Amino acid sequence: MPEVDLSSICFVVMPFGIKRVGDKDVNFDFIYDEVFVPAIAATPLPEGGYLEARRTDKDFFSADIDIEMYQYIEYSRLSLTDITGLNPNVFYELGVRHRARSSGTVIFRQVDAAIPFDVNHIKAFPYEYEPETQVEESKSLITRVLTESLLNNRLDSPVQIALAAQRAMGLSIDRLLKDAENAIRRHDRPQAIRKYEQAIKLNYGNATLYQEVGLLYKDDGKWNKAAEAFAKATRFIPAYSEAHRELGIAQNKLFSKPGSSLEMTTGEESLKRAIELNDQDFDAYASLGGILKRLQRFEEAYVMYQLATDVSRGHPYPLLNAIRLQVRQRGSMSLTAKQTSQLKRAEQMVRLQTQDSPPSNIPWCFFDLSDIYVFLGRKDACFNALEEGVYNCTSAWQAETHLNSLQLMSNVLAEDEIFKRCIDFLKEEIPNLPQD
Template identity: 25%
Template sequence: MARLNKICFVIMGFGKKTDYSTGKTLDLDKTYKNIIQPAVESSGYQCVRADEIQDSGLIDKSMYALLMQAELVVADISTFNPNAIYELGIRHAVRPYSTIIIKEEEGKIPFDLDHNRIFHYKHLGEDIGTDESIRCQKALSKTIERVTKGSLVDSPLYDFIKDIKPPKLPQCEYRKIIGDLADREMHIFAIVEKAKDCMMNNKFEEAAKLWEKAAQTLPSEDYFLQQQALAVYKSKQPSELIALTDALRIIEELAPDGESNDPETLGLTGSIYKRMWLLNSDIECLKRAIKYYEKGFQIRNDYYTGENYALCLDMMSASEKNKEEKIYYAVAAKKARVRIIEILNDIGFSVENGDVNLEQKWAVATLSNCYYGLREDDKAKLFEDKFMLLAEAQWEKDTFTESKIKLLELTRK
């Protein structure tokens, strides 16, 4: 399931607009709902259109902030809406790349934009045909992948004038703007952004309330409930055990009968039971943690879930009195870690590969733990150092360190 972490800001006109160069009237809301929004969200971005946050028809500070800060902008210049053209100009001035221009296939293209690569689609006026919608969704998704992966310059300003630096919006100012929007409940993305900022700063109780608000606003998105459960158990309030119990109740909303096929839900449920085991030494909690982690690992070769599965097997081995059972769990843990390394190597991770990015930080952490578990400490330290550079929040570093200490305690006896 794609995670809606990154923001795509959509520049376009709203409702029915007439292209005066052709005399054709287009329902641009159909373009947004049938092409742009599904393509953007399937690519893992949260889609925000300007009218969803505006208090008035005028561009305001939140729009300026998003034009600077959004990881991706899609600008539909069909009918040459002056606001859309103006906002595209601002984006080109502040970001060298990650801007996609789209347009209905008929009509002229303004001189200042005709050198840009423009994604074309066919509009019927009142609606967009089903075949055209499907074609454009697939094609736009591929364009998004190409544009964001390659970081190719698409702004004519930065293309023609070399060695200029784009302006930066101070993070404190961006947080304030997003916080204002969230407080007014102007849009789901603002609530989510504020929740993520609270998580980053270990304000877990506040984050849990925001994730709950997001989940109530958009109940079809499992991610918000998952994050609410994570924030609740990270809060340790009013006590760690009660927080874990509350988190389990929240996550069980996604699997009322205790069954799920979503690795994220399975991994989070396993993590809650693992922490319960560490608190109360109830072996049933450890068995349940193993059950959920193992299923998550098997369903999708989910490496992070797999490493936690291996760690729980080590815990079970340490708890076992029977010698043969103790050996069985230890061997199973080793096999799981070897398999995880194979999986990550298959998708491009290796000890020699230094090109890792923020989205891959938990893969890096997993490799470090796997190598520590296999007693290959030099490789483990290499990936540990990479993870610490990528980790943004203190709780992420604390989670890794806690897991590493427990792992070494179990495997180095």
């Protein structure tokens, strides 16, 4: 390998050339040259100097390219990985990096890029390169994230985190965790919960185990148990931001349901703590927005949803909630050019969810698409998407939630024929859906 000081190198793992992503062609070489390279070059090293970007097809290797590529993956100070397009080579190299290094791996994706199940728990920072005005904003974001990674040197490899936990806990827990993972892949949630509970008995103070079992209880609708597990995770690691977020969500779910063994609370304080610990967690902002909306603190809710939209670069969930509240508060359907652009990107993302086989994120993908059509003035398609959402509901509360969201805008849309048709249809169908 040529003489290179890898302590100043940021190795970029990404697709090469022009690749098809969804329904558009993406020029990844442009992104590397005009977004990643200048952002990396602007990142200061703590000891002085600046990072340098490297990519295998951009360097001249003196020996076997595979050997030298692996050396770059393993020994570079940082690695920037772009998972846009779900390129198999990118994921392979990301896996190698995660196995090799416990920290120094930063993941990015384009705002409308899908994230597969196996890595959807890993932070992937969203960026944009179109329109051109977004390039400078994206470069600034990337430089900031890389700088923070260098300064904080946080453990970011899920592989290393899991292996360290398993080594600390011993082989018996290692076996239990493997069994739990296999149960999750078989969609056998009760068995996965049992395995995590057995592991907790062997290592009572492990916050990660409580967080994982709490998420399983949450998915199973067992909110009391989920809240208790998240609360224990925060006690063992007070700075565990994800645990505070999930605790706040569970607390809010239980707020109107008597019988919880925990002190009754809206969850607002837990979510504020999560945001204090991680101000880039859009889920925490959005969840806090939901609490404030239910408490009819609409202006505060709008602020939280807008922050979630900004942090996530236009994720459909906070974007649509922010717009609904904006319509209510301002008494007008007028949108900014930025909001219209965000809605068009959200439409692409949500439409892909509805076209999955089976559709993903049901029934919300259909409800979201219906609202997007309303805001973009495509009322002809609005009711059809709403109808599809109702037919994909598994419980009445889902349709009731969407009905409540629509009714927030009744002060503006009450006389609109399509809007009234949607409201009447929801009211008519909700009694026919399964009740919790």
